[in-house]
Amino acid sequence: MRISVIGCGYLGAVHAASMVELGHEVVGVDVDQRKIAALCEGRAPFYEPDFESLLQHALDSGRLRFSTDVADAAGAKVHFVCVGTPQRHGEYAADLRFVRAATESLLQVVEPGDLVVGKSTVPVGTAAELAAMFTEKVPGSLVAWNPEFLREGFAVRDTLHPDRLVYGLPSDGDGAVAERLLDEVYAPIVARGTPKVTTDYATAEMVKTAANSFLATKISFINAMAELCEATGADVKLLADAIGYDDRIGRKFLNAGLGFGGGCLPKDIRAFMARAGELGADQALTFLREVDNINMRRRIRMVELAREVLDGSLLGKRVAVLGAAFKPDSDDIRDSPALNVAAQLQLQGAVVRVTDPAAVENSRREWPHLDFAATPEEAAERADAVLVLTEWREYRELDPVAFGTVVRAKRVLDGRNALDREAWTAAGWTYRALGRRAG
Structure with a gap:
């Protein structure tokens, strides 16, 4: 099939290259000339494991091209809309300008x-609003909604x-x-027996936000338990292990720590609340406000914990922050808890150096007042404390003995409960983590 993908950011670029892998001829369209030039x-x-090789393979096939002109999408049978929906400035609601x-640009090329x-x-x-527009402007055209469920770091596999x-x-x-056309697009995936849910527009729109809201709630639940564990002396990691054996609950997303960030979960749950309010059903989602509050409190608590570990004062203390991206295997720094904590530490007088395997350049552009280092060792040189705030494999696998020779004081704060506490304490480090006893 001939397919167009409108919007070639993270979602659109991965989708375009993946559709070529499924056997289609694809044109990706975006108004950002620099982005299109890079993709060509x-x-x-952006950083995404396995994407660049997929992109190159798709380009080499001759079945993928990119353009800044929507007219190049003419002749495609299926047009995917993959643009962003950020949070409106000063509001919870989603910004639908893009x-x-x-969709209005597609009116130039869509045919019955x-x-x-x-x-x-x-x-x-x-x-439903967009379907009405296309029905009026291009009678005989069709609209479907096919939500994405990509995890950053696994986007190619998830597509x-x-x-x-x-x-x-x-x-x-x-x-x-419409179903037959989508089945043709996804023919190899459908042929594998992948579960398929066919539904109305409203349900399809809600699936993504409901899924993200559930995951956010699960993360905030275990972080609320971490607050109680700190008050009672209980251990949140052992608590999560114990309740995770219950197959009604499961262990995934029960890792207490600094909480969630990124460009999806925070803005999606806020937009979900805003839309519920517009529909007069705001009471149904009031719990999400506390989910959001719990999540934001984790950042404040990490700063407080750093102050405790540093003998009650951050002033003049050298702090290494390992991690800038909101999650590992990504260079995405949108609403990054790690950078938020780093900035708060600096504002309160600490001398902060941040490092990340993939997100330093993005971070430097958006947070120019912070100091950045290329490696964990460079960031931790003569540090009074080390904070692990993004659970990159490189940080989980650090040798605590060798790393201990770099710092001034062996204090580590594990913001993701990602390190082997026993190994670090055996190497002479003071170990602290949210929701766990000091080690």
């Missing part, structure tokens, strides 16, 4: 029988080997036509 040269404009701009497929995370009601497909389809006879 086979350079990923979605509306992308074409399918427009939304993948962006949008408030409930958006798909080519998803754990489910969700189709939000028109309620009339066009639904069967």
